[in-house]
Amino acid sequence: MVAGEAVGHAAEAASHGIDLLPVVALLAAGVIAVPLFKRLGLGSVLGYLAAGLLLGPSGLEVINDPASVLHLAELGVVMFLFIIGLEMEPSRLWSLRKQILGLGVIQVAVCGLLLTGVGILLGFAPAVAFVFGMGFVLTSTAIVMQILGERGELSSDSGQRMVSILLLEDLAIVPLLAVVAILAPTGGEETLVSRLTGIAIALGAIGLLIFLGRRIMNPFFSLLASTKLREVMTAAALLVVLGAALLFQVSGLSMAMGAFLAGVLLSTSTFRHQLEADVEPFRGILLGLFFLAVGMSLDLAIVLQNWGIIAISVAAYMLVKAGAIYAIARALKSSHGEALERAVLMGQGGEFAFVLYTTAATAGLIDGPTNAIFTATVIISMVLTPFFIIGLRYVLPKEETQSMEGVEKADGLSGKILIIGFGRFGQIASQPLLAMHHSVSIIDNDTEMVRVAAQIGFKVYYGDGTRLDILHAAGAGTADVILICTDKKEQTTRIAELLRDEFPLVRVMARAFDRGHAMELIKVGVEYQLREMFESALTFGGDVIKMLGASEEEAAEVVEGVRDRDRQRFEMQLAGADQLEGSRLLLSNARDQAREGGVVLSEEAVEDTIAKSTQPAS
Incomplete structure (x- = not known):
């Protein structure tokens, strides 16, 4: 009562101006709850959900209309998928086609069939059971992406498989909405015509966005970049994300898929890292707001009134869905650990279920109380997922985590030479520079390597060179030369692309994996590259012929001849590849x-x- 009266007084005081109480309450809840839950090892998602439950109608009633907050907060999911799209170049997306159309379709079809059967066993009519089950099939993109992002597993093989399934599930909402229209009791010839019109409009929206992305967006951003106004570029980034989402929304498609497609179309643009940096702060805040709104939407009164059917539904649907996902993963040769992790991470319902259930209620396929039961079932499954993930830690073998004890993070470095990666290659490359007393800063993302380097007298800072914020903190913007000495070619290429786009004036030298990787590095702007084993193998071969009787001069001449012929072949291959393109x-x-x-x-x-x-x- 006291909290309610305080809220009432605050609302009355704000009646002559902007009511800041809900805004302050939401910000405070996020700032306090999330670090607390993270500190307890419960994860940020559960912190947001708990804070939302506390602020909503079932708690302190600071916010009595969570639906309005949820509609705004869905933009967080939209921006998250835009950023994922920026990482998905068309060629990479094409390489995932078998997983999207194969694994994704199998999981959606099998889980949908099984969950529809569960709904029928629970006493629902077949059409209603189908809507309930298919809504639950649509996994929460926000929860899975957030957890994978926090773990840094979005680009891993298992993470890519989950992303592929999520993309297919997001696409599935479109035909599912059409099926709901067919199952609705108000069918007829006019409905069929309007449905066909809707499909034509949707295809037109996809075609229009592809045209804009390929022909208009890059010149548009080039023009804006010439103004050198950061706020204009930020506004343009938001315009692209929200414009694509709006285009798909008015066309009857998913806003999130519109943003994702816009991201994919801009993934090969020279402005993609700038776009990611501009959208990221809004994405983080709005995605947190989404989880807060989901927590607020849990109506405890409805749960108490229908606790029996909701409890049975949550248990049955999560167990059947998780079991099906595990079985499919194992049947397709995934390991036990990966299959179990995928089953737990994707065993809940998701935000698109709310869209499906609301549409079904509007069409008269389900009534209001049934919609409330379905929605509560999905929300509770989303709330339970972080707890199951915590329990998973005790089931699967523990992975060693890097201890930060005795490790200093890169921040405010100002060396004229920046070395990224301090493995065997980086250690040897750094010694001539240090011997000549050059100002050198070194970063590596292996904490054990950082500690070992300190024991032998090297000052190495902890930092991941594939992150733009770390490159800024490591002094990439003020360095004269940057040496990329990492031992993974994808990582090396990613760093080179970031440096080209964000620090185009800095000279970059890189360790290449092989000849193909060397040509790839040159194309992304690396000024000098060296294949990691070329010179050592060449020296080795020279020493062999000296052992067999060649003089120093003969060996040097032969080695230089091999080096020169290799250089000529490399230049011809590089020119041929450019000419072919x-x-x-x-x-x-x-x-x-x-x-x-x-x-x-x-x-x-x-x-x-x-x-x-x-x-x-x-």
């Missing part, structure tokens, strides 16, 4: 122009032209 681009343009004139170029003509264009000049 340029030829394909020219032919693509020629083909477009010919098509506009009513002429179609045959594949034989294309390949013949490419072959001629890539022949070495005489």
Whole structure:
């Protein structure tokens, strides 16, 4: 009562201006609850959910309309998928097609069939059971992505498989809404016409966004970048995300999928890292607000009135869904640990279930109390998921976590030479620089390596070079030369791309894995690259021929000849690859122009032209 009266007085005091109480309460809840729950090892998601439950109608009643907050907070999921899209280049997305269309379809179909059967066993009509089950099939993208992001597993193989399934589930909401319209009691010829019109509009929206992404967005951002106004670029980034979401929303599609597609289309843009940096703060705040709103939406009164059916539904649906996911994963050759982790992470219902249930209620397929029971079931499953993940730690073998004891993080470094990666290659490369008393800063993301380096007299800071904020903290913006000495080629390329886009004036030298990787690094702007074993193997071969009787001069001449021939072959291969790419681009343009004139170029003509264009000049 006291809390309610305080809220009432605050609301009355704010009646002549902006009511800041809900805003302050939400911010305070997030600032206090999340660090506390993280400190207790319960995770940020559970902290947000608990804070939302406390502030909502079932708690202190600071906010009595959680639905309005939830609608706004869904933008957090939208922005999260935009950032994921920025990491999904079309080629990478294409490489995941088998997982998206294979693994994703199998999981949705099998789980949907089983959960529909569970609904029928619980006493619901078949159509209602189908809606209940398919809504629960749609996993919470926000929860899974947040947990994978916190763990740094979004780019891992198991993480990519879960992302693929989530993408398919997000796409599945579109046909599911159409099925609800078919099952609704108000069917007819007019409904069929409107449905076909809706499909045409949806396809048109996808085509329009692809056209804008490929033809308009890059020139648009180039024009804005010339103004050198950071706030304009931030506003443009938000315009792209929200504009794509709005386009898909009015077309009857998922806002999140619109943002994701916009991100994919911009993933090859030179502005992608800038866009990610601009959207990230809004994404974090709004995603936290989404979890707060989900916690607020849990109506304890409805739960108490229908606790029996809700408890049985939560237990049955989560167990059946998790069991099906585990069985599918094992059948497709996943390990026990990966299958169990996927089952626990994806065993809950998600935010798109609310959309499906609301649509079904509006269409008259389910009534209000049934909608409330379904919604409460999904929300409770979302609330329980973090607890199950905590329990999973005691079931699966414990992974060693890096201790930060005795390790200093990179912050405010100002060395003129920045070395990223202090493995065997980085250690040797650093010694001539230190011997010449150059100002050198060194970072590595292995804490044990940092501690070992300190024991032998090297000052190495902890930092992940693939993160833009760490590069800033490590002094990349003020360095004269940056040496990328990491031992994973994907990591090396990622760092080189970040440096090219964010610090284009800095000279970059890199350790290459092999010849193909060396050419890849040159194309992303690395000024000098060296294959990690080339020089050592060449020296080794020179020492062999000296052992077999060659003089120092002969060995040096032979080694230099091998080095020179390799350099020539490398330059020819690099020029040939560039020429081939340029030829394909020219032919693509020629083909477009010919098509506009009513002429179609045959594949034989294309390949013949490419072959001629890539022949070495005489």
